[in-house]
Each structure stands twice: as structure tokens, then as C-alpha cells.
Amino acid sequence: MEFDKDQHNMLYYNQMLRADQKKKAVKKKKPKSFAKKEINLKDYLYVPDGLEPLLYTLYFVLIPYIIGSVFLFTTIAGANFDNFKLLDMSSFFIVWAIGYEIVATLLLISILVMFLKHDGDSD
DSSP: OHHHHHHHHHHHHHHHHHHHHHHHSOOOOOOOOGGGOOOOGGGTSOOOTTOHHHHHHHHHHHHHHHHHHHHIIIIISTTOHHHHHHSOTTOHHHHHHHHHHHHHHHHHHHHHHHHHHOOSSOO
16 A cells, blocks of 8 residues: 555656646747847947937938939939039939938848848847
8 A cells, every 4th residue: 555655646746847847848939020020220320329319310311312412423413523513403302302212222122131031030
């Protein structure tokens, strides 16, 4: 009888150990979705603390305008400064819109490349 009791206790103890090990077992993480990835603009742009609203506004206005001006200079004016001076650069919005479209296209291409490189395991 005593042997059966010890054997029964041993089985019960082993079951408790297995249940405890299952709880502690590391569950395999699901791959993180690319769409749920967190984006921090400070990783891509220089922005000191406290000046975020001002600098983001300046970046939003100046980067597309500069890109648009460079595009007009190289493609429309043929990289000739005399031809570039003949262009009507007083139309700020048109130059900005051209640059905005170029910047937006480049951003979409970079997002596509990051999506294709995404493995889901990294944070």
C-alpha cells in the first residue's frame, strides 16, 4: 500500500512540475506587422527638443520647394542658369507642388523598399 501511495504522489508531483514548465515555457512570438511598426520622425530628421512644430513646418515648406527648384533647374532649364532665370520662379506654390510630388514619390518608394526588407521579427 505504501508503495502505491508513494507512486501516486510521485505521479502527481511530476504532473505539477510539467504544468509549471508549460506556464514558464517561452511562447513563440507572432511576427510584428509592418503596418503596426512605430515610426519616429526624429530618426530621419534633425529636430531638437522643443522646436518640433517650427522645424516640421519649415521642413514641410522648404524641402519640397528646394527639390522643385533643383528639378526645374536640371530638367526644364537644362542646367543652364540663364535659362533658369527666364523661368517664372515667383509662383511659389507651383514650384512647391512639383517638389512635393517628387518628395512624395521618393517617400513611397522608400516605404516599399522598407516593406520588402521587413522580416517581422525585429522591433
